[in-house]
Amino acid sequence: MITTVTLNAAIDKTYFLPTFPLGKVSRVQRYRAAPGGKGINVAKVVAQLGVPVTATGFVGGFNGEMIKQLLDRMGIGHDFVSVQGESRVCLNILDEENGISTELLEPGPTVDPQALAQMEEKIREHAAKSRIVCFSGSLPAGVPKDFYVKLVSIAKEAGAYVILDASGDALRFGLEAGPDMIKPNEEEVEGLLGIRVQDEAALQKAVETLLQKYGMDRISVSLGGAGSMVASQAGTFRVETPKVDVVNTVGCGDSYVAGMAVSLATGLSLEEGLALASAAGTSNAMTDEAGLIEPEEVERLRGQVRITAL
Numbered sequence: 001m002i003t004t005v006t007l008n009a010a011i012d013k014t015y016f017l018p019t020f021p022l023g024k025v026s027r028v029q030r031y032r033a034a035p036g037g038k039g040i041n042v043a044k045v046v047a048q049l050g051v052p053v054t055a056t057g058f059v060g061g062f063n064g065e066m067i068k069q070l071l072d073r074m075g076i077g078h079d080f081v082s083v084q085g086e087s088r089v090c091l092n093i094l095d096e097e098n099g100i101s102t103e104l105l106e107p108g109p110t111v112d113p114q115a116l117a118q119m120e121e122k123i124r125e126h127a128a129k130s131r132i133v134c135f136s137g138s139l140p141a142g143v144p145k146d147f148y149v150k151l152v153s154i155a156k157e158a159g160a161y162v163i164l165d166a167s168g169d170a171l172r173f174g175l176e177a178g179p180d181m182i183k184p185n186e187e188e189v190e191g192l193l194g195i196r197v198q199d200e201a202a203l204q205k206a207v208e209t210l211l212q213k214y215g216m217d218r219i220s221v222s223l224g225g226a227g228s229m230v231a232s233q234a235g236t237f238r239v240e241t242p243k244v245d246v247v248n249t250v251g252c253g254d255s256y257v258a259g260m261a262v263s264l265a266t267g268l269s270l271e272e273g274l275a276l277a278s279a280a281g282t283s284n285a286m287t288d289e290a291g292l293i294e295p296e297e298v299e300r301l302r303g304q305v306r307i308t309a310l
């Protein structure tokens with residue numbers, strides 16, 4: 001079992017527009033709405049890859065109900081803590097002619113102390129039944145900056161392998177609890193070390209420094225269409241993913257995390273895991289919804305991922 005945790009769940013809405021002129025009226029002819037927020041996207045991809053998953057986190061209001069109902073329709077198990085207020089809408093406006101994506105992310109509800117305590121209990125309960133627990137995304141108002149320290153510690157004490165995919169203070173604090181894996185982007189690596197990364201050699205040095213400093217099992221720095229660089233206890237690897245026709249890249253990072261979680265839960269080797277994670281991210285880029293992949297496409301892409309030991 002894999003558990004995903006989304007403290008700021010969302011309805012991910014995508015508007016597909018031929019162009020997106022600012023200051024003009026655009027009539028939306030085509031759109032999609034799906035349950036989202038990073039951890040929920042991870043859960044959707046894990047389920048599509050055929051591994052049992054439970055999604056937890058905070059949900060609120062009508063949007064929260066919609067998130068749960070849409071997950072039910074997808075056959076994805078969930079066990080959320082309900083909060084006052086309304087779960088957010090995350091809007092992605094895709095200007096298809098220019099290939100530009102503009103994301104507008106609402107703040108989400110304010111979480112009260114009682115709900116925080118309930119969440120700690122949920123993590124204790126689900127981590128005890130899970131091989132992998134993935135914590136993903138930003139913290140809504142009312143959640144202390146160091147909440148991931150508490151939750152990661154609880155999950156680790158219960159014996160789960162912990163993946164943390166967050167940014168800013170949430171990541172910085174969360175690292176103190178010793179997650180097994182993180183998936184920062186280059187900017188987040190720079191922020192954590194207070195440096196500028198000029199080239200791949202500098203990135204390699206930076207991720208190896210972080211790996212040693214926090215004693216992690218692996219760090220994947222995702223590089224969009226350029227793939228990823230992964231530092232692990234077995235060495236550092238440059239992972240190149242196939243070039244494809246891109247439709248929508250929102251959710252690629254979540255799909256990559258899902259692939260990694262599935263590989264860990266099913267006992268794949270590190271190299272096999274890197275290929276699966278990259279292929280899942282790339283397959284997501286070829287679909288129009290965040291957290292949507294084509295399992296057959298993933299199978300095909302897996303064989304095309306190039307992994308080089310550095």
Ligand SMILES: Nc1ncnc2c1ncn2[C@@H]1O[C@H](COP(=O)(O)OP(=O)(O)O)[C@@H](O)[C@H]1O
Pocket residue numbers: 185222223224225226227228241242243244246249250251252253254256277278279280281282285
């Ligand atoms: N344009 C793209 N073409 C092919 N694969 C992509 C593309 N963008 C992302 N991916 C795949 O998804 C993974 C994660 O994407 P990335 O954009 O780096 O994450 P995030 O969404 O967290 O910023 C990449 O390592 C790659 O495997």
Ligand SMILES: O=P(O)(O)OC[C@H]1O[C@](O)(COP(=O)(O)O)[C@@H](O)[C@@H]1O
Pocket residue numbers: 008010012036037038039041090105136137138139249250251252253254255290
């Ligand atoms: O919780 P955060 O960090 O605000 O991110 C929320 C948003 O991130 C996304 O999951 C996309 O993330 P990635 O593109 O990094 O995978 C959106 O679908 C979502 O609504």
